[in-house]
Amino acid sequence: MFRQAKQSRVYQDVVEQIQEAIVTGKLKTGDQLPAERDLKERFQVSRGTLREALRVLEQKGLIEIRTGVAGGSIVKGVGTEQVSASLGLLIRYKKVSLQNLAEFRIGLEGDIAALAARRADTEDLVKLKALLSAAGDHLANGPDHWDSFITTDEQIHLKIAETTRNPLFISVLESLSWNIHTYYESFLPKDEELMKENHQDMVQLIAAIEAHDSEEARRIAREHVRRFSAYMEKQKVK
Amino acid sequence: MFRQAKQSRVYQDVVEQIQEAIVTGKLKTGDQLPAERDLKERFQVSRGTLREALRVLEQKGLIEIRTGVAGGSIVKGVGTEQVSASLGLLIRYKKVSLQNLAEFRIGLEGDIAALAARRADTEDLVKLKALLSAAGDHLANGPDHWDSFITTDEQIHLKIAETTRNPLFISVLESLSWNIHTYYESFLPKDEELMKENHQDMVQLIAAIEAHDSEEARRIAREHVRRFSAYMEKQKVK
DNA sequence: GGTATCTAATGGTCCAACCATTACTATCAT
DNA sequence: ATGATAGTAATGGTTGGACCATTAGATACC
Numbered sequence: 031m032f033r034q035a036k037q038s039r040v041y042q043d044v045v046e047q048i049q050e051a052i053v054t055g056k057l058k059t060g061d062q063l064p065a066e067r068d069l070k071e072r073f074q075v076s077r078g079t080l081r082e083a084l085r086v087l088e089q090k091g092l093i094e095i096r097t098g099v100a101g102g103s104i105v106k107g108v109g110t111e112q113v114s115a116s117l118g119l120l121i122r123y124k125k126v127s128l129q130n131l132a133e134f135r136i137g138l139e140g141d142i143a144a145l146a147a148r149r150a151d152t153e154d155l156v157k158l159k160a161l162l163s164a165a166g167d168h169l170a171n172g173p174d175h176w177d178s179f180i181t182t183d184e185q186i187h188l189k190i191a192e193t194t195r196n197p198l199f200i201s202v203l204e205s206l207s208w209n210i211h212t213y214y215e216s217f218l219p220k221d222e223e224l225m226k227e228n229h230q231d232m233v234q235l236i237a238a239i240e241a242h243d244s245e246e247a248r249r250i251a252r253e254h255v256r257r258f259s260a261y262m263e264k265q266k267v268k
Numbered sequence: 269m270f271r272q273a274k275q276s277r278v279y280q281d282v283v284e285q286i287q288e289a290i291v292t293g294k295l296k297t298g299d300q301l302p303a304e305r306d307l308k309e310r311f312q313v314s315r316g317t318l319r320e321a322l323r324v325l326e327q328k329g330l331i332e333i334r335t336g337v338a339g340g341s342i343v344k345g346v347g348t349e350q351v352s353a354s355l356g357l358l359i360r361y362k363k364v365s366l367q368n369l370a371e372f373r374i375g376l377e378g379d380i381a382a383l384a385a386r387r388a389d390t391e392d393l394v395k396l397k398a399l400l401s402a403a404g405d406h407l408a409n410g411p412d413h414w415d416s417f418i419t420t421d422e423q424i425h426l427k428i429a430e431t432t433r434n435p436l437f438i439s440v441l442e443s444l445s446w447n448i449h450t451y452y453e454s455f456l457p458k459d460e461e462l463m464k465e466n467h468q469d470m471v472q473l474i475a476a477i478e479a480h481d482s483e484e485a486r487r488i489a490r491e492h493v494r495r496f497s498a499y500m501e502k503q504k505v506k
Numbered sequence: 507g508g509t510a511t512c513t514a515a516t517g518g519t520c521c522a523a524c525c526a527t528t529a530c531t532a533t534c535a536t
Numbered sequence: 537a538t539g540a541t542a543g544t545a546a547t548g549g550t551t552g553g554a555c556c557a558t559t560a561g562a563t564a565c566c
Contacts (some may be wrong), residue, residue, distance in 0.1 A: 038526095040550070041323075053360050065516060076551040078316050081518090082323045085279075089327040090357070098559030099515040108361035112354035117439075119328070122291050123346035124435045134436040137379030145371070197363050198372040202440070276557095278519070303547060314520040319549085336528030337546040 044073050044083035052092050052105055059107035063093065066102075091115075110201030117205040128214055128266060132259030135206055136252050139187070142203065143235060143251035146193040147244040154193045158236050161186045169229055179225060180218060184211075186232055190239070217265040224261055228254065282311050282321035290330050290343055297345035301331065304340075329353075352443040359451050366452055366504060370497030373444055374490050377425070380441065381473060381489035384431040385482040392431045396474050399424045407467055417463060418456060422449075424470055428477070455503040462499055466492065 051057045063069065070080045084103060087093045091112040093103045121131070146154075161182055168179035184207055191203045211218075231254040238247040289295045301307065308318045322341060325331045329350040331341045358364045384392075399420055406417035422445055429441045449456075469492040476485040 053357070067516080078319075078552090079550060081316075082320060082549095084517095085320045085323045086327050089324050091354075095517070096559090097517045097557075099513095099517095100560055101516050101558080103517095108357050108363060110358065110363075113351060113358065116328075116350035116354050119291070119346050120348065120351060120439055121436070124439070126435055130434045130436050133383070133432075133434055134379075134440075137375065137382075141372075141375030141379075145375075194371075196368045196371055197358065198368055202372075276518095305547085316521090317519060320518095322548095333548070334528095335526075335548045337544095337548095338529055339527080339547050341548095 040075055041079050041083040041086070044075065044080060045086045047073075048083070048087055049090070049092060052107070057105045059105055061105045063103040063105070110197055110204065113201045114205035114208065117202070118209050121205075121209050122213070128210075128217070128259070128262060131206060131210060131214075132255065132262070135203075135210075135259070136255045138199070138203060138206070139255050140248040140252040142191050142194055142199050143239070143247040144244040145196070145199070146190045147239045147242050147247040149195060150193050150239050150242070154189075155236075155240055158186065158189055158193075158239070161189060162232055162236055165229060165232065169225055173222075176220060176225065179229075183228060183232070186236075190235075193239075214262060214266075217262040221261075228258065231257075278313055279317045279321040279324070282313065282318060283324050285311075286321070286325055287328070287330060290345070295343045297343055299343045301341040301343070348439045348442045348446075351439065352446045355443055355447050356450060359447055366448075366455070366497075366500060369444065369448060369452075370493065370501070373448075374493045374497070376437070376441060376444070377493050378486040378490040380429050380432055380437050381477070381485040382482040383434070383437070384428045385477045385480050385485040387433060388431050388477050388480070392427075393474075393478055396424065396427055396431075396477070399427060400470055400474055403467060403470065407463060411460075414458060414463065417467075421466060421470070424474075428473075431477075452500060452504075455500040459499075466496065469495075 048057070048063075057063075064072070066077055066080055066084070070077045073080060084093065084095065087103075088095055091109060092106060094106050095101075095103050120126075150158075165179055165182040165186065168175040168182060187207065188200070188203065191200045194200070231250060235247060235250045235254065238250055286295070286301075295301075302310070304315055304318055304322070308315045311318060322331065322333065325341075326333055329347065330344060332344050333339070333341050355364070359369075388396075403417055403420040403424065406413040406420060425445065426438070426441065429438045432438070469488060473485060473488045473492065476488055
């Protein structure tokens with residue numbers, strides 16, 4: 031019913047004023063805030079208090095702070111990084127298992143593929159095919175290029191997510207990929223046979239997207255993630 | 269290829285040490301950190317620097333700070349609040365539309381329903397039916413109880429998510445619901461006919477879950493969210 | 507014309523003091 | 537005894553001032 035009474039913490043007021051200016055567009059991405067010693071005068075607070083406010087804004091991803099002359103706080107706008115970061119923290123804290131991640135990802139990538147198949151335009155397809163061909167090259171160039179292959183493979187997944195034009199799909203997938211990479215890297219497939227299979231999946235998936243066959247795209251994507259995850263699970267047991 | 273070189277900002281080091289202790293479980297929810305004047309000695313930093321670190325941790329939702337004797341920093345653990353908050357910022361900044369939310373939710377709830385149908389046990393079904401019956405009562409009691417109906421409806425959705433036993437589904441759905449409620453509350457359906465329809469959807473959905481018919485559950489859930497979202501979109505235009 | 511050095515502005519850190527809030531305690535009136 | 541009241545001390549919140557570290561631009565030098 032009621033919210034907690036407003037805490038009269040000075041720095042919080044400073045945070046709100048600046049945040050509001052950014053969210054409402056009075057401050058635009060790239061704009062530079064006055065120097066700390068100026069701002070402290072304008073807000074009539076001490077420098078320490080002002081700095082606590084800036085720390086909070088930085089943590090929210092709204093500003094970026096650089097040192098040196100001509101340094102200072104520049105406005106970053108609002109991006110998806112914070113969603114990814116907080117989701118990542120949640121994953122680590124809740125000790126979300128590889129299996130949980132995989133299960134979620136199967137559904138997510140399926141939905142993404144289905145939507146992408148409906149919305150892909152020529153430009154999307156050009157970029158996807160370029161990535162696909164790059165991945166194929168890396169695969170053909172032998173074991174030394176397998177890391178590049180895996181990186182490119184991830185880029186393909188991300189590009190497909192971008193094709194949905196929906197920032198939610200993009201940032202959630204980003205966060206998931208990042209977390210899998212960071213915490214389960216050692217289980218990633220380093221097996222040539224499997225990588226070839228993965229590559230074949232991608233070829234088929236992109237073909238389905240090009241044909242705007244959304245249910246087929248969903249099916250392929252789900253099967254792809256499922257196989258990939260099963261392999262990782264097997265690695266883990268070893 | 270390379271990540272940005274580690275910035276030698278003292279407060280950042282303090283943040284990482286405390287955050288690591290929390291995430292790895294050395295510090296548990298409810299634990300109290302030493303007083304600022306103690307901590308500053310342990311980390312060998314000034315009080316100002318320490319406070320910047322605490323501000324960041326507070327912003328991340330990892331600790332809560334209370335004033336007064338016996339006050340101090342207490343560990344909060346990691347919840348979905350931060351994910352919700354950063355998502356909320358994106359919504360306000362107009363990077364995520366109601367349509368984006370709806371689209372994402374259709375996929376998510378479909379996957380959740382399908383999984384829930386596979387995993388629901390007797391206990392889950394008992395709870396779901398209890399909620400369902402409560403929702404039916406609220407609906408029958410007239411307009412004064414419509415808010416209760418909506419609340420109960422959300423609880424049903426959440427309970428279904430819990431039935432998946434996967435914290436990712438639960439957290440993401442929670443975060444989504446919270447944001448829809450907060451930023452699009454005025455578009456929520458207040459129409460009796462529609463609410464009855466929603467309730468019917470729930471009856472069917474839970475029946476499908478009980479029958480462990482996962483694809484049918486998915487279909488119903490998707491259709492349900494789709495209709496619900498379409499109504500909200502229409503309200504918005506009005 | 508290029509290179510090295512200096513300069514000044516800016517963020518980062520530290521210190522010491524005092525204010526504001528609040529759980530606990532001692533006191534006092536009933 | 538008991539309940540209200542005032543005092544006390546610990547804790548976070550804020551302030552002002554000083555100095556350090558970093559860096560873009562100006563200057564001097566070769």
